[in-house]
Amino acid sequence: MARIIVVTSGKGGVGKTTTSASLAAGLARRGHKTAVIDFDVGLRNLDLIMGCERRVVYDFVNVINAEATLNQALIRDKHVTDLYVLPASQTREKEALTQDGVERVLDELAAMDFDYVVCDSPAGIEHGARMALYFADEAVIVTNPEVSSVRDSDRILGILQSRSRRAERGDEPIREHLLITRYNPTRVAEGQMLGLEDIIELLAIPSIGVIPECASVLEASNAGRPVIIEEQSTAGQAYADAVARLLGEERPLRFIDVHKPGFFKRLFGGTP
Amino acid sequence: MPDSQATAAADAGAPPLELRGRMETLLTLTLGSADPQQLRAALIDKLRQAPDFFERAPVILDLAALAGQALDADALLALIREHRLLPVGARHGDAAQMRALEAAGVPSLRALVAREAPAGGDHGGDRSDDVATAAAPLVEPPVAGAGTPTVVARPVRSGQQIYARGGDLVLLGAASPGCELIADGSIHVYGALRGRALCGVGGNRGARIFCQNLAAELISVAGHYKLLDELPEALRGQPTQIWLDGDQLRIELI
Numbered sequence: 368m369a370r371i372i373v374v375t376s377g378k379g380g381v382g383k384t385t386t387s388a389s390l391a392a393g394l395a396r397r398g399h400k401t402a403v404i405d406f407d408v409g410l411r412n413l414d415l416i417m418g419c420e421r422r423v424v425y426d427f428v429n430v431i432n433a434e435a436t437l438n439q440a441l442i443r444d445k446h447v448t449d450l451y452v453l454p455a456s457q458t459r460e461k462e463a464l465t466q467d468g469v470e471r472v473l474d475e476l477a478a479m480d481f482d483y484v485v486c487d488s489p490a491g492i493e494h495g496a497r498m499a500l501y502f503a504d505e506a507v508i509v510t511n512p513e514v515s516s517v518r519d520s521d522r523i524l525g526i527l528q529s530r531s532r533r534a535e536r537g538d539e540p541i542r543e544h545l546l547i548t549r550y551n552p553t554r555v556a557e558g559q560m561l562g563l564e565d566i567i568e569l570l571a572i573p574s575i576g577v578i579p580e581c582a583s584v585l586e587a588s589n590a591g592r593p594v595i596i597e598e599q600s601t602a603g604q605a606y607a608d609a610v611a612r613l614l615g616e617e618r619p620l621r622f623i624d625v626h627k628p629g630f631f632k633r634l635f636g637g638t639p
Numbered sequence: 640m641p642d643s644q645a646t647a648a649a650d651a652g653a654p655p656l657e658l659r660g661r662m663e664t665l666l667t668l669t670l671g672s673a674d675p676q677q678l679r680a681a682l683i684d685k686l687r688q689a690p691d692f693f694e695r696a697p698v699i700l701d702l703a704a705l706a707g708q709a710l711d712a713d714a715l716l717a718l719i720r721e722h723r724l725l726p727v728g729a730r731h732g733d734a735a736q737m738r739a740l741e742a743a744g745v746p747s748l749r750a751l752v753a754r755e756a757p758a759g760g761d762h763g764g765d766r767s768d769d770v771a772t773a774a775a776p777l778v779e780p781p782v783a784g785a786g787t788p789t790v791v792a793r794p795v796r797s798g799q800q801i802y803a804r805g806g807d808l809v810l811l812g813a814a815s816p817g818c819e820l821i822a823d824g825s826i827h828v829y830g831a832l833r834g835r836a837l838c839g840v841g842g843n844r845g846a847r848i849f850c851q852n853l854a855a856e857l858i859s860v861a862g863h864y865k866l867l868d869e870l871p872e873a874l875r876g877q878p879t880q881i882w883l884d885g886d887q888l889r890i891e892l893i
Contacts, residue, residue: 518815518817521796521817522796525797529799569813571812
């Protein structure tokens with residue numbers, strides 16, 4: 368049975384799509400057959416970040432409307448084996464996602480022996496976001512270290528606990544994981560950003576990782592590669608840790624302390 | 640695999656149909672008048688206080704106060720639906736009223752009334768989970784026996800509302816900014832209180848708010864309220880109790 372993971376946040380621009388791409392790639396690299404679905408119908412960003420935008424023929428809405436088969440619409444990733452992308456439609460409205468249609472696609476992916484299905488949620492708490500989270504078994508709440516993002520994450524946690532299929536059926540609740548992105552320890556130390564402990568205290572859910580603010584994230588998305596593939600980058604390593612924790616492994620937190628400049632840098636300035 | 644639907648059902652071990660007696664929490668709309676004009680004015684007034692919380696909320700109509708009065712069921716339902724409430728049942732009406740509402744598609748809940756009293760009593764620990772996971776944004780536990788507290792073990796999130804009807808509300812977790820805790824009795828919060836807390840909403844002036852960490856956006860006792868900005872700096876983040884002394888809202892360290 369495929370495990371369905373929704374990547375959601377409420378607020379826009381916090382890194383949901385970047386996170387969806389990296390978590391899906393990370394799970395696939397760990398040997399789990401994984402599909403990542405773009406629920407942001409009308410905007411369509413995931414295919415750009417995964418670098419498959421020129422190979423999109425059919426999309427999620429085509430499959431829901433039975434205009435294409437799932438096999439025709441799924442795009443095999445060229446960097447990672449066992450990773451498939453189901454892109455969003457750019458020409459439809461979010462209402463094109465029907466609950467029955469989404470369920471049918473998820474069931475079909477399960478029947479194709481996928482281990483994980485990562486659902487990249489659109490921002491907001493409207494129909495598209497509700498559809499992305501409705502069938503979830505686990506949720507990764509992407510939060511930036513600032514108050515409005517934390518508030519929206521709190522709101523989406525309330526929706527997960529009341530409007531999901533698991534909540535409606537009275538099943539075991541969705542497993543919630545906090546992922547803090549764009550974390551800048553220097554700015555936290557200067558009081559410009561919320562600290563890790565503050566965010567965890569406010570949201571009261573366990574964390575699967577902290578992704579530091581890192582130039583490699585933008586470089587990787589411009590190049591159409593999930594940043595987790597960039598093994599030298601701090602963000603890539605932090606995502607690899609988050610995937611390990613998602614799979615139940617223990618990893619110490621990294622990249623959360625202020626980087627102290629070395630002796631020579633302090634003495635001469637500039638790059639060491 | 641032959642059929643994805645069937646496969647999913649088999650994997651989950653779930654039969655295609657299941658009938659379970661689940662306690663759902665619903666709003667009750669108590670009608671004090673059968674006059675459409677009066678009802679309309681009262682509904683507009685009531686919904687203006689919190690327009691979004693009641694958006695498309697399922698409600699049960701309580702007709703106890705209308706015994707023997709003529710009731711135009713269709714007009715009543717149209718009025719309620721016009722204000723974006725969804726009547727899902729009715730109770731405490733006389734036989735003619737219940738027949739009229741049933742004919743208009745709103746079932747009578749007479750059968751449930753008898754079960755309610757014992758359910759409130761022996762509910763104990765189970766209820767907290769029901770309250771926290773109920774679907775509607777406004778969470779109202781079924782009428783409990785007087786003095787039965789509503790215990791919520793999970794954090795109350797932004798946008799969620801908990802109403803402890805007829806008794807105290809005990810929250811073991813935190814109350815996030817943007818949430819609402821409402822009780823006819825007192826409110827006890829063992830996590831941080833960051834949202835709104837309104838106790839004694841039925842007019843009980845003896846109700847109090849007790850909290851470990853006062854950071855509430857708004858506190859209110861029997862309609863007398865204060866906003867966060869009006870709270871003395873020295874009391875913020877502190878364990879405090881809040882009560883009504885005459886017409887004066889008092890806040891003190893515990």
